[in-house]
Amino acid sequence: MKKIVQLLILISVMFSCSQQSSGVDYAVDPANREIVAGDVLQASSYTYILANEKSSQYWIAVSREDVERGKTYYFSESMEMVNFHSKELDRTFDLILFVGNLSNMPIPAKGAAVQSPVTMPQKSKTAQVKQDIKVEAVDGSIPLQQLFDKPEDFAGKKIKVAGQVTKFNSGIMGKNWVHIQDGSANEDFFDLTITTLDELTVGDVALFEGTVTLNKDLGSGYFFKILMEDAKASKLSLQ
Numbered sequence: 001m002k003k004i005v006q007l008l009i010l011i012s013v014m015f016s017c018s019q020q021s022s023g024v025d026y027a028v029d030p031a032n033r034e035i036v037a038g039d040v041l042q043a044s045s046y047t048y049i050l051a052n053e054k055s056s057q058y059w060i061a062v063s064r065e066d067v068e069r070g071k072t073y074y075f076s077e078s079m080e081m082v083n084f085h086s087k088e089l090d091r092t093f094d095l096i097l098f099v100g101n102l103s104n105m106p107i108p109a110k111g112a113a114v115q116s117p118v119t120m121p122q123k124s125k126t127a128q129v130k131q132d133i134k135v136e137a138v139d140g141s142i143p144l145q146q147l148f149d150k151p152e153d154f155a156g157k158k159i160k161v162a163g164q165v166t167k168f169n170s171g172i173m174g175k176n177w178v179h180i181q182d183g184s185a186n187e188d189f190f191d192l193t194i195t196t197l198d199e200l201t202v203g204d205v206a207l208f209e210g211t212v213t214l215n216k217d218l219g220s221g222y223f224f225k226i227l228m229e230d231a232k233a234s235k236l237s238l239q
Helices: 002-022 144-149
Strands: 033-042 046-053 056-063 072-075 078-086 091-099 158-172 175-181 192-196 205-219 222-236
Touching: 046 091, 078 158, 144 158, 158 222, 175 205, 175 222, 192 205
Parallel strands: 056 091, 192 222
Antiparallel strands: 033 046, 033 072, 046 056, 078 091, 158 175, 158 205, 175 192, 205 222
């Protein structure tokens, strides 16, 4: 019994020390990493940061964010990319981490009671919003609402959808990532994410033919309830 009491006291002391060393009054995620921002390179969709972590230095990328050189940041979710080439910067990174939850406070452990506010940016600095877009179905395509209404009917199938590009990120995991809208919606679903090798720009109206995948989990917090993969895109004239 005495040993059990001593063990509980030791655990309590260690937990207290962990909180004090992090400078916050909540339990910190064991995967929490602390960096100091060095060089900061801004691109249209991403912010590239030269991270200094203890004695190591490496590059990370986050959705475009205001990052200050010399300031301390934290993260726990990342996806490693090797020989990643940024067309916009015309630069190849030997190794880079795409970070999903950069914060100016230590990342709290799951279920931790956080008393002080923690800045937890979303995957995208600007959340997707429903835009005033109207794109009619063409050439055998279906309205996005039909896909959103019964996604299970299309799981694993190759279908066509038409829409206007509202966001475009190139060269991530060897693919381009496109968000489209056609004006239709189902409750909160109005935006479809598509992967393709074709080049597009925001504002393009295009027809996409690809395979529907449901509940796609890429890790590091990147989860897609509905995703169209490996689509072929054909630009359409504005309607």
